[in-house]
Amino acid sequence: MLQNTQINSIYKLDYQLGGMKGRATQLTSLRTLLGRHVDVLWEPGSHKYNVSSFIGELDEVLFGAEFSEFTDEMLDTLISALRKRGNSNATINRKMAALSKLLRKAHKMGDVQSLPEFKRLKEKAGRIRFLEPEEETRLFEAISEKSDLYGRFCIFLIDTGARLGEGIGLRWQDLNRDRATFWLTKSGKSRSVPLTERAAAAIQASERTRRGPFTNIIQAKFRAAWNEAKQEVGLGSEPDVVPHILRHTCASRLVQGGIDIRRVQTWLGHQTLQMTMRYAHLASGDLDICVPILERAARAKTA
Structure with missing residues (x-):
């Protein structure tokens, strides 16, 4: 398993602008982005609470790593970790939907420079239990x-x-x-x-x-x-x-x-x-x- 310092060294990347090395983009974390945008994106209620829990878990998986770009590699790391924790594709899709919404807002506000490609995982229909x-x-x-x-x-x-x-x-x-x-x-x-x-x-x-x-x-x-x-x-x-x-x-x-x-x-x-x-x-x-x-x-x- 990657250590905190290793993950930070991977994701703390400068970016190139017009062939010249620009100044380093300010680094951020998922938890920081959540605190910054959660009240704008989600209204008070149980859904907002669930979303906050999802993002907190994803931040934990990344060891609180800071980044200026959210890469496909980071997304793959999250999905792999969630599967190892026993999450179904349906559960992973819900967590990724919350992440996508947060990152799209962050990208629009200039907090994140680039976004990964989110693809919905295939979900099994499953059996629906109801009360007799x-x-x-x-x-x-x-x-x-x-x-x-x-x-x-x-x-x-x-x-x-x-x-x-x-x-x-x-x-x-x-x-x-x-x-x-x-x-x-x-x-x-x-x-x-x-x-x-x-x-x-x-x-x-x-x-x-x-x-x-x-x-x-x-x-x-x-x-x-x-x-x-x-x-x-x-x-x-x-x-x-x-x-x-x-x-x-x-x-x-x-x-x-x-x-x-x-x-x-x-x-x-x-x-x-x-x-x-x-x-x-x-x-x-x-x-x-x-x-x-x-x-x-x-x-x-x-x-």
């Missing part, structure tokens, strides 16, 4: 026993498909009769969704003294309660049973219920249809009309 009705009942009952607020929050999330940060960030003024509007979203675009009866009841049971129905929920404490309840109901061995499964479950139920994929995309607030297409296979009922045709063909062959 019986699993939902057991899990929600166990969570509600620990905290009524947490139990109501779970109901709200599974019936709206909201992300944790979106639900916690909801304000009373964002609620209009039977609809909820999420302003602080991952895509940066607001969206409104209608509320089910039980989602509306979950909201109304919250204290009006708070800025929003779920604003006093701390994610770390909620996740801890979730994991305890998950163990108690026999789901502790399933790594995919995390709070985000509530969003998957909402999407799955919409598709299985016959809602077209475009409407599901709008409901979830996905930036691209490709993200929503992960659930398309659940609409298998559309293929049922194919069976009689195949059966008639089979009977005709044996007649």
